[in-house]
Amino acid sequence: MTVTEAPNVASAVETTKVASHLHANPSYDVADFPKPNGREEVWRFTPVKRLGGLLDGEPSDKHLDIETTLPEGVTLTSISTEEARDLGELAPTDRPSVLAVANAGGAVLLDVPADTEVDEPIIVRLRGSSADDLVWGHVVVRIGRHAKASVVVDHKGSARYAANTSMLVGDGAQLTVVSLQDWDDDAVHLGRDAIRVGRDATVRHSAISFGGLVRLNVEVQYDGPGGSADLYGLYFADAGQHLEHRLFADHTAPRTRSNVVYKGALQGEGAHTVWIGNVLIRKVAEGIETYEQNRNLVLTDGCRADSVPNLEIETGEIEGAGHASTTGRFDDEQLFYLQSRGIEEDEARRLVVHGFFNDIIRKIGIEGLEEQLMATVEAELAKNVTGKEIL
Amino acid sequence: MSTLEIRDLHVSVDTEDGPKEILKGVTLTINEGETHAIMGPNGSGKSTLAYSIAGHPKYQVTGGSVLLDGEDVLEMSVDERARAGLFLAMQYPVEVPGVSVSNFLRTAKTAVSGEAPKLRTWVKDVNAAMDRVQMDTAMAQRSVNEGFSGGEKKRHEIVQLELLDPKVAVLDETDSGLDIDALRIVSEGVNRFKENGDKGVLLITHYTRILRYIKPDHVHVFVDGRIADEGGPELADKLEAEGYASYVSGVAAAGTGV
Numbered sequence: 001m002t003v004t005e006a007p008n009v010a011s012a013v014e015t016t017k018v019a020s021h022l023h024a025n026p027s028y029d030v031a032d033f034p035k036p037n038g039r040e041e042v043w044r045f046t047p048v049k050r051l052g053g054l055l056d057g058e059p060s061d062k063h064l065d066i067e068t069t070l071p072e073g074v075t076l077t078s079i080s081t082e083e084a085r086d087l088g089e090l091a092p093t094d095r096p097s098v099l100a101v102a103n104a105g106g107a108v109l110l111d112v113p114a115d116t117e118v119d120e121p122i123i124v125r126l127r128g129s130s131a132d133d134l135v136w137g138h139v140v141v142r143i144g145r146h147a148k149a150s151v152v153v154d155h156k157g158s159a160r161y162a163a164n165t166s167m168l169v170g171d172g173a174q175l176t177v178v179s180l181q182d183w184d185d186d187a188v189h190l191g192r193d194a195i196r197v198g199r200d201a202t203v204r205h206s207a208i209s210f211g212g213l214v215r216l217n218v219e220v221q222y223d224g225p226g227g228s229a230d231l232y233g234l235y236f237a238d239a240g241q242h243l244e245h246r247l248f249a250d251h252t253a254p255r256t257r258s259n260v261v262y263k264g265a266l267q268g269e270g271a272h273t274v275w276i277g278n279v280l281i282r283k284v285a286e287g288i289e290t291y292e293q294n295r296n297l298v299l300t301d302g303c304r305a306d307s308v309p310n311l312e313i314e315t316g317e318i319e320g321a322g323h324a325s326t327t328g329r330f331d332d333e334q335l336f337y338l339q340s341r342g343i344e345e346d347e348a349r350r351l352v353v354h355g356f357f358n359d360i361i362r363k364i365g366i367e368g369l370e371e372q373l374m375a376t377v378e379a380e381l382a383k384n385v386t387g388k389e390i391l
Numbered sequence: 392m393s394t395l396e397i398r399d400l401h402v403s404v405d406t407e408d409g410p411k412e413i414l415k416g417v418t419l420t421i422n423e424g425e426t427h428a429i430m431g432p433n434g435s436g437k438s439t440l441a442y443s444i445a446g447h448p449k450y451q452v453t454g455g456s457v458l459l460d461g462e463d464v465l466e467m468s469v470d471e472r473a474r475a476g477l478f479l480a481m482q483y484p485v486e487v488p489g490v491s492v493s494n495f496l497r498t499a500k501t502a503v504s505g506e507a508p509k510l511r512t513w514v515k516d517v518n519a520a521m522d523r524v525q526m527d528t529a530m531a532q533r534s535v536n537e538g539f540s541g542g543e544k545k546r547h548e549i550v551q552l553e554l555l556d557p558k559v560a561v562l563d564e565t566d567s568g569l570d571i572d573a574l575r576i577v578s579e580g581v582n583r584f585k586e587n588g589d590k591g592v593l594l595i596t597h598y599t600r601i602l603r604y605i606k607p608d609h610v611h612v613f614v615d616g617r618i619a620d621e622g623g624p625e626l627a628d629k630l631e632a633e634g635y636a637s638y639v640s641g642v643a644a645a646g647t648g649v
Binding site: 334337338343354 | 445448469470473478486488490494499502503534535555
């Protein structure tokens with residue numbers, strides 16, 4: 001078992017408190033994360049009144065239905081809250097994650113043992129049956145040393161769902177993981193994917209949000225030198241919809257790498273997206289490389305895209321650090337150019353949106369998912385063009 | 392047959408100070424097989440004429456008509472005009488990130504001809520068209536015009552002209568910013584298009600040098616939103632020698648304040 005190595009690894013990580021506004025101090029104590037009123041820096045973009053009481057933290061024994069097919073050697077088991085902690089999960093960093101751990105009554109562990117290579121993606125289908133259901137989720141994904149696996153967590157249906165998910169990626173391991181939020185419109189999902197990247201490990205995480213009210217934190221930190229994380233995202237917000245993605249790359253070890261690319265489209269009155277890209281380069285993290293970018297494509301009037309990159313650097317010895325953020329309107333000149341070649345307006349719009357998302361979809365790295373995502377993008381776009389959903 | 396008739400065309404654009412009339416009554420007929428050159432100083436409205444024919448939303452037609460083979464072009468959307476047989480080669484072709492040249496060309500060809508081109512011959516046709524303008528066929532995989540040099544963008548316009556094969560081509564300062572080799576290559580492309588049937592060409596240019604490669608049947612001098620003078624190819628020679636000074640000062644003398 002690798003449980004015993006967790007304390008050693010933890011001590012190798014610089015754990016001293018950093019005076020950084022980017023960085024919440026991790027804690028299992030609910031009292032450390034009081035209920036926000038919406039004016040706090042980390043909540044000011046979120047419509048806290050529309051979260052269905054998730055921030056109140058009432059207990060609930062409702063669950064999402066899980067359906068999955070596990071390859072040989074991979075297991076899905078229930079563990080206690082304490083066992084999850086002992087595995088070295090990353091302690092909660094905000095109110096939804098601390099409530100999820102406190103109320104879930106134990107965690108689900110997806111375990112890929114050391115040196116196991118799984119070719120087929122492991123698809124975990126999570127289904128909510130009603131927005132009346134309050135669901136607390138606590139998940140640990142463990143990828144053993146030098147193991148290699150792909151995991152897709154596919155959320156559908158409806159629920160008021162808060163979840164804390166830790167991904168513990170062992171030394172030299174490779175993980176490709178996708179969190180797909182394809183909820184019904186009335187779902188609320190406050191999620192946290194916290195990733196520990198082992199020495200020389202490689203992680204590619206993609207957050208894809210189409211449906212529901214979603215606020216997803218994606219955090220990554222490094223257990224040793226040589227770790228690499230690509231954090232990708234794709235989102236498409238419709239009228240009245242709120243989709244929020246908050247990234248935190250915490251460079252806790254030297255010669256580590258983070259690369260963040262999030263792309264979103266917005267259409268319809270009141271469509272709102274938020275992207276917060278926080279990068280902290282600690283004193284110990286010499287020779288690291290980081291780049292983050294967020295691009296938004298606004299398709300109609302009445303949309304709002306907030307995009308805030310933050311970079312905090314505590315060492316001068318870095319290879320490279322940068323960020324970029326652009327929010328552009330669907331360009332009338334592009335539309336004219338395509339139409340002047342005989343292409344109808346709807347088709348021109350489709351071409352441009354396809355083009356906008358194409359590169360990020362190709363990077364996700366799960367076979368068979370590309371076509372599905374393009375089809376979903378098409379369906380989202382059709383809502384705009386025709387005013388109703390086409391299935 | 393294909394005839395483009397422009398009758399007393401008036402066009403305005405919105406400015407901070409309200410609508411401003413740019414074209415003040417333009418009449419011009421391009422009969423089948425004819426090449427017309429429109430020459431004039433900067434700001435005379437040459438490009439406005441090109442974009443108005445193509446239907447750019449920035450330009451409001453306030454009077455007059457444009458007919459292609461008797462059909463009212465001004466009633467058509469931008470894409471309908473293209474499908475009716477009009478083509479505008481732009482001075483500044485637009486970059487469309489994420490859309491590959493190959494996908495763009497196939498989609499446009501499908502739209503214009505009403506059916507998808509046969510895959511096997513199509514790839515060959517595209518490669519041949521790119522070869523003819525000395526454009527690297529690997530560029531078919533790049534995003535439309537993204538990161539292309541000025542010359543590459545113009546060559547790409549000519550590739551589209553040849554593949555889409557319209558009835559009437561409007562070339563808006565296709566010669567600007569080209570070195571002499573590129574100018575020759577682009578001109579040869581236009582000439583191939585002309586030989587490919589009874590095509591109409593409206594060639595808009597500031598300079599006379601492209602007229603050494605593409606022979607116009609008629610030359611129109613454009614000043615202050617109107618045709619100030621018309622003639623045969625010899626008019627271009629006169630402009631080459633004398634420039635636009637006589638026309639422009641004439642306008643100033645007439646008291647328009649330009």
